[in-house]
Amino acid sequence: MSTEILDAYALVLAALEKKELQDGEFKGWLRLTPQLKDKLELLAGEELTTGSYDLIRDGKPLSSANLSQLKQAHFQNNIRFHVELTAQKIKSDYAICSEWNELLANELRVKSPVKYIFFTNTMTLLTPDCKDEKYVNYLNVHKAYEFVKELAESTEGGDSTIFYERPLRFEFILNESDLDCSIDLDALQKLLSKDLHKEAITCLMCRELVSFLKDNASKQRFSYLIQHMDSLVSNVLLSYQSYVENYTFDKVRKEYLEKRTEYVSKIHGVFDNIATKLLSLPAGIWFATTQIKEVEIGGLETMAFVKNVSVVSTVVVLAVLLIVNLIGQFSTISIMSKEYRGVFDSLAKTYEDEASEIGKAEDDIKSAQAKVEFKLYVAIGATLFLVGLTIWMFCEAYNW
Amino acid sequence: MAIKHVIIHVVKRDNDGEGLSKQLRNNENSTEGMTAQLTDGLLELFSNAHLNIGEFGVDGDNEVEPAFEQKLNKYYDDECKCSDFVALTKELANKYESVIVGDQLHTVKGGYLVFYHYERNDDDWLAVAILNKTEGIDVAADLEVVASEILDLKKLHLGAAINLTQWKSELSTRYVRFRTGLAAEVRDYFEKFIGCQRDKLAATVETKKLKSAIQDYAKNACGMDDDVVSQKVAQAHDYIKEQQKLGNQVQLSHVSNHVFPDRADEFTRQAREIHDLPEELAIDGKVLKSYKKLSGRGKGIAISFDRDMLNTTVKYDDGELTFSEIPDSLRAAIEEELKDDLGKDN
Incomplete structure (x- = not known):
């Protein structure tokens, strides 16, 4: 339908004699034919012309007539109708205007492009099957608007203001020369559609846009954006890459610090796990000191001797079990050591820049390991000393 | 503007319910002998009146020729020359009488039927005006004040003017200008006499x-x-x-x-x-x-x-109207106003 309207408009406009533009209307004289009458009726339905015209015969003013009242006499060769055509009409489904600049000054039609266009200056009709470069670029302009709108809405700035440290307001108007630039926002759209880092991506895009356009007046911003879209895309991608790298290092740093804490805790846990068992040693010694009795009369056949031997035996068995347990902890520490060394070596190799920090974290674990090993050795030594002390007490009880 | 033919007939009654009296002239009134006042009066009649505009037609159908149009067709040629102006006007006056009598309009008083053919802006016009006398005061030869009646040319109560040139061209639907009065009875009988109707698509043209x-x-x-x-x-x-x-x-x-x-x-x-x-x-x-x-x-x-x-200099968004440019005069007036306010504050 839009094509028919624009075709009709083009046909009538071309047929107007002594055409002039006045008060926003093309006015001229038309020799009516049945075909032109049909076209005028179509245009009148679209309010592009009134459908009622003054007419002259042989150059002399005669009367006026409505399209619906025409008779055969109105189609005579010497009759001319004074036809007015609206010079500009920009609707959602078609646009009639003088040139690109007039269309691009209409913000609504930049935000939402119209597919059927007729330019009266050049009598050019543009339709979706047209390959005109400017037309193709015009149809893509709304993508840039959608991009800005998405960012603006994410900062709660309506559809035209991006808030990032300062308000950056857009007026979505363009010039014809802007349409020489092709618009390719695929990279940015893909980036925006990522689920990962979504908020961060929006934020860095706002930052890049503000930084890119802050020095332009609001009326020129969108135009500048269209003209320098490639630079912006490149800036955003670089910025994102940088962000991703920073993000990875943060993540690694966080990871090896977590590992350090985890292994330090585990290694200390090795000693803490047997701490309660170690309490049995002083308990045993206390038991021994209370149970071993000095025997002044009698020999090895007495009941007291049997009791003393059993106490010593109990302490020795206890000490042996404890020492075995303590020695077993060395194996646990050894396994942990292998585990964390492997993890930290791998991290150090992958992130060479962080190798020294990773090494420091590993050293912290090694230090904790050394402390725990020292405590285990001290515990073994103390156990052996207390066993020796018990045996010495037993001997003293019999004056051996 | 010039009057080419003029003739006055009379079809009237003095009181409601009385019979109509009719007097028809057998020859045209002389245009040469007419005073400038009468000529001007007749030509001005339709200029100053509140008129409707339309065409001939019967019951909304402009393909049907009413009696008035038939008479015009009978006497006017394609060059808008009248073959017998007296006969035409006589037939029209008789038709006028028959409309009043046929419809039994006992309260319609009729009047002086002034028919005149004139030229304006190169177009030929035929006008018919129903005029009445108005009371006036005169001074007699002996300087006595006496009551007198004169033809009221100041006000057109009923009348029609047909642009014969446009009517003949068959290219117009707006060639009859008519005044029919406000009373329904009077309006109806006069419209029936002329056979005129308002232009059906007048709205587009007139706007x-x-x-x-x-x-x-x-x-x-x-x-x-x-x-x-x-x-x-x-x-x-x-x-x-x-x-x-x-x-x-x-x-x-x-x-x-x-x-x-x-x-x-x-x-x-x-x-x-x-x-x-x-x-x-x-x-x-x-x-x-x-x-x-x-x-x-x-x-x-x-x-x-x-x-x-709209959508360029003026933007509408959810009930708010924003102007990105305003007229210089408005800007100057606002600045002047603000300057005055600031002056008072200081």
């Missing part, structure tokens, strides 16, 4: 012509520049919208008073004569839009701007 009339007058008669002309059209637009909202009929004279308060009569006259506008204007909403203005008034604000400025 468009009103705009042209305002533009022409503002530009050519008042010498206004384009911006002021545009303002005048916008004023008309606002006024018409207001009247439509109130459900009132749009009157040409009222539009004139509103748009050109100082020269209303002159504009009204020009709109009638040159642009064929009737007093009661039919308005077409679509054409009214072509007045090019979006406007609104209320809450102390009156705003009006060209339609093509």
Whole structure:
């Protein structure tokens, strides 16, 4: 339908004699034919012309007539109708205007492009099957608007203001020369559609846009954006890459610090796990000191001797079990050591820049390991000393 | 403008219910002997009257020829030359009588039927006016004051003027101007006598012509520049919208008073004569839009701007209207106002 309207408009406009533009209307004289009458009726339905015209015969003013009242006499060769055509009409489904600049000054039609266009200056009709470069670029302009709108809405700035440290307001108007630039926002759209880092991506895009356009007046911003879209895309991608790298290092740093804490805790846990068992040693010694009795009369056949031997035996068995347990902890520490060394070596190799920090974290674990090993050795030594002390007490009880 | 033929017949009754008296002349009144006052009076009759505009037709059908048109066809040739003006007017006067008698209109008084054929703007016109005498005072030869009756040429109560040139061309639907009065009975019988009907698509034509009339007058008669002309059209637009909202009929004279308060009569006259506008204007909403203005008034604000400025200089968003440019005069007035306020504060 839009094509028919624009075709009709083009046909009538071309047929107007002594055409002039006045008060926003093309006015001229038309020799009516049945075909032109049909076209005028179509245009009148679209309010592009009134459908009622003054007419002259042989150059002399005669009367006026409505399209619906025409008779055969109105189609005579010497009759001319004074036809007015609206010079500009920009609707959602078609646009009639003088040139690109007039269309691009209409913000609504930049935000939402119209597919059927007729330019009266050049009598050019543009339709979706047209390959005109400017037309193709015009149809893509709304993508840039959608991009800005998405960012603006994410900062709660309506559809035209991006808030990032300062308000950056857009007026979505363009010039014809802007349409020489092709618009390719695929990279940015893909980036925006990522689920990962979504908020961060929006934020860095706002930052890049503000930084890119802050020095332009609001009326020129969108135009500048269209003209320098490639630079912006490149800036955003670089910025994102940088962000991703920073993000990875943060993540690694966080990871090896977590590992350090985890292994330090585990290694200390090795000693803490047997701490309660170690309490049995002083308990045993206390038991021994209370149970071993000095025997002044009698020999090895007495009941007291049997009791003393059993106490010593109990302490020795206890000490042996404890020492075995303590020695077993060395194996646990050894396994942990292998585990964390492997993890930290791998991290150090992958992130060479962080190798020294990773090494420091590993050293912290090694230090904790050394402390725990020292405590285990001290515990073994103390156990052996207390066993020796018990045996010495037993001997003293019999004056051996 | 010149009167080519004129003849006066009389078909009237003095009191309601009485029979009609008829007196028909057998020859034309002499145009040479007519006083300038009478000539001017007749020519002015239709210029000053509130007229409707239309064409011949019966019951809304313009293909059917009413009796009046048949008589015109009988006596007028393609060059608008009348073969027998006296016979034509006699037949029309008889027809007038038969309409009153046939419809038993006992209260219709009739009057002097003045038929005259004249030329204006190269077009031939035939006019018929039903005139009555009005009472006046005269001074006799002996200087006695006496009552006298004179033909009232000041006011047209009933009449029709047919643009014969346009009618013959068969290219127009607006060649009859007629005044039928407000009383339904009178209106009906006179419209039946003439066989005229209002232009069915008058609204489109008249709305468009009103705009042209305002533009022409503002530009050519008042010498206004384009911006002021545009303002005048916008004023008309606002006024018409207001009247439509109130459900009132749009009157040409009222539009004139509103748009050109100082020269209303002159504009009204020009709109009638040159642009064929009737007093009661039919308005077409679509054409009214072509007045090019979006406007609104209320809450102390009156705003009006060209339609093509919407979405460019003027932006509408969710009830808020933003102007990115304002007229210099408005800017100056605002700055002046603010300057005064600041001066008072200091």
